[in-house]
Structure formats: C-alpha cells, structure tokens
Amino acid sequence: MFKVPDHQVAGHMAGAGALGPLVDDSGHFYKPLQSDERGTNEVAFYTSFSTDTRVPDQIRKFFPVFHGTRDLEASDGSGMHPHLVLEDIISSRINPSILDIKIGSSTWYPEASEAYIIKCLKKDRETCSLTLGFRISGLQFYGSKETGFWKPDRKSVNSFTHDDVRSALRKFVSSNSPTNSDIEPDCSYASTIYGGPDGILAQLLELKLWFEDQTIFHFYSCSVMMVYDKESILKGENPNPQIKLVDFAHVMEGKGVIDHNFLGGLCSLIKFISDVVTDPNK
Numbered sequence: 001m002f003k004v005p006d007h008q009v010a011g012h013m014a015g016a017g018a019l020g021p022l023v024d025d026s027g028h029f030y031k032p033l034q035s036d037e038r039g040t041n042e043v044a045f046y047t048s049f050s051t052d053t054r055v056p057d058q059i060r061k062f063f064p065v066f067h068g069t070r071d072l073e074a075s076d077g078s079g080m081h082p083h084l085v086l087e088d089i090i091s092s093r094i095n096p097s098i099l100d101i102k103i104g105s106s107t108w109y110p111e112a113s114e115a116y117i118i119k120c121l122k123k124d125r126e127t128c129s130l131t132l133g134f135r136i137s138g139l140q141f142y143g144s145k146e147t148g149f150w151k152p153d154r155k156s157v158n159s160f161t162h163d164d165v166r167s168a169l170r171k172f173v174s175s176n177s178p179t180n181s182d183i184e185p186d187c188s189y190a191s192t193i194y195g196g197p198d199g200i201l202a203q204l205l206e207l208k209l210w211f212e213d214q215t216i217f218h219f220y221s222c223s224v225m226m227v228y229d230k231e232s233i234l235k236g237e238n239p240n241p242q243i244k245l246v247d248f249a250h251v252m253e254g255k256g257v258i259d260h261n262f263l264g265g266l267c268s269l270i271k272f273i274s275d276v277v278t279d280p281n282k
C-alpha cells in the first residue's frame with residue numbers, strides 16, 4: 001500500500017495533483033523521475049555509483065541503497081510513472097528530528113543553460129548558499145508529545161539569515177521547545193548527537209576525507225540529511241544520529257577535479273557544527 005511520506009521536509013511533495021514521492025511498509029522510498037533530464041540523470045548517477053568500484057565501502061553508508069526503478073501509479077493521478085526505488089532513510093524512526101541541508105555555494109553546474117543558471121543564482125543569492133556555502137532546505141524538529149514538531153514552511157526556511165541557521169543548528173540538539181523563540185536553545189544533546197565517535201560531526205568528517213580525494217563526481221544541488229530520534233534519548237536509548245546524502249539530479253562527472261563546491265560547503269557546515277559542540281553555551 002503506497003502512501004505519502006509522513007516526514008518529508010523539502011523538495012517536490014505529493015499532494016492534490018502534485019507529483020511527489022511515496023513510501024510503503026517495506027522500507028522503500030519511491031521518488032518519481034522528474035520528466036526532464038533530471039530524472040534520467042538521477043537514475044544514471046545511482047546506477048553508476050552503485051557499481052563503481054572506486055567508491056570505498058565505508059562511503060556507501062552515506063547514500064540511500066538503490067533498488068532500481070519501478071513503474072507505479074503516480075501521486076498526481078496522471079497514471080503509471082517510473083520511480084526510483086530507494087532505501088527509506090526515515091520511516092523506521094519514531095518522531096524523527098530532520099535537517100535537509102543543500103550543500104555548495106553554487107547549485108548550478110557550469111554546463112547548465114543560461115536560464116537555469118540565472119534561476120539558481122538568484123536563489124543562491126537570496127538564501128545563505130552564496131555566503132555560507134550551504135543552505136537549510138527544510139527541517140522538522142520534534143519537541144515533545146505536547147508541542148509536536150517545529151516545521152517552518154518553505155518560504156520561512158528559504159529566508160533564514162546566518163543567525164537563523166546558527167540557531168537552527170543549536171535547536172536541532174536542544175531539549176527545550178524548538179517552537180518557542182523566546183527560549184534560548186540549551187544544546188544539551190550536542191555531545192550525544194553531534195559529538196562522539198558515532199556522532200554527526202565524526203560522520204561529516206569521514207565524508208569530508210573522501211571529498212578531499214574523490215574526483216569522480218561533482219554533486220551540485222545535493223543535500224546532506226541529518227536525522228536522529230529525540231524520543232530515544234528521553235528513554236535512555238540510542239538516538240542513532242545519521243547523515244545521508246540525497247538528491248542526485250544534478251550530479252556531473254568530476255573529470256579528475258575535486259568537487260571544491262561541495263567540499264567548501266561541507267567544511268563550512270562542519271565549522272558551524274563544531275562550534276556548537278565546542279561551545280554549546282555560546
């Protein structure tokens with residue numbers, strides 16, 4: 001039985017007459033192929049990535065597992081449509097806190113059309129991408145049974161300033177309510193979620209090491225998803241903080257050159273997160 005995902009935070013969403021992803025009970029996430037070259041490009045990326053022996057095994061855990069493509073009844077009611085069949089990186093979690101962070105100061109690739117470059121550059125300028133090297137694309141933070149989720153709409157997230165980004169990265173790991181802007185985030189989960197040998201910072205640093213070396217792919221407009229279960233912390237269980245890369249519609253060949261656009265953004269994100277870990281009371 002296919003349904004609209006409960007916890008999607010960004011991107012094209014399924015809805016009345018809108019084409020968007022679906023999930024089922026088997027732990028799969030079905031992303032409809034976008035009708036232009038974005039769809040075929042994303043399939044080509046997953047196909048080549050999953051068979052490329054140059055990709056180290058320990059790096060594969062940062063990508064959703066790819067199970068090919070499948071024709072499904074599209075969410076917009078337009079009939080059968082091809083979908084990427086991906087590992088659902090969220091569905092096994094209860095009340096997950098999620099951040100979708102689009103990496104790179106430039107979301108457009110050099111070979112793109114003038115019209116596409118203009119569209120992306122406008123967005124990169126209006127958001128934090130150009131100045132920070134990344135922008136928050138979407139988020140949902142779990143507060144408690146009483147407050148539920150903080151899930152600001154797309155327009156508010158796109159207008160985040162540097163201070164808003166800093167504050168969001170603190171709220172993500174705080175025990176107090178994310179919805180109440182008068183309360184200073186306490187960052188009391190910073191060491192559990194960001195820090196430690198299995199924390200988000202360690203994972204980002206491992207990914208960075210690969211990006212310092214790999215010249216196979218250039219990941220334009222790709223996101224790092226960060227996710228954990230806040231309720232598990234409250235129960236004294238492992239909140240299982242994880243990063244995963246998603247959205248490969250604009251991955252280009254690296255042609256022997258490092259992906260300095262992605263690497264720069266990743267370094268900037270790492271610095272923001274290390275600041276929270278080093279000085280949670282700032």
Ligand SMILES: Nc1ncnc2c1ncn2[C@@H]1O[C@H](COP(=O)(O)OP(=O)(O)OP(=O)(O)O)[C@@H](O)[C@H]1O
Binds near residue numbers: 064089246
């Ligand atoms: N494998 C996955 N498992 C679970 N959720 C996912 C997965 N991939 C993506 N998502 C959810 O869907 C959202 C959008 O994903 P993605 O960026 O791939 O879509 P898109 O429509 O191409 O986005 P955009 O409009 O930014 O290009 C993510 O923010 C996340 O909430």
Ligand SMILES: O=P(O)(O)O[C@@H]1[C@H](O)[C@H](O)[C@@H](OP(=O)(O)O)[C@H](OP(=O)(O)O)[C@H]1O
Binds near residue numbers: 123221
């Ligand atoms: O950041 P927002 O406000 O969610 O805006 C979307 C975002 O910039 C996507 O990256 C873009 O898809 P591409 O990267 O694939 O171009 C999409 O274009 P679209 O509406 O033309 O699909 C935008 O709507």
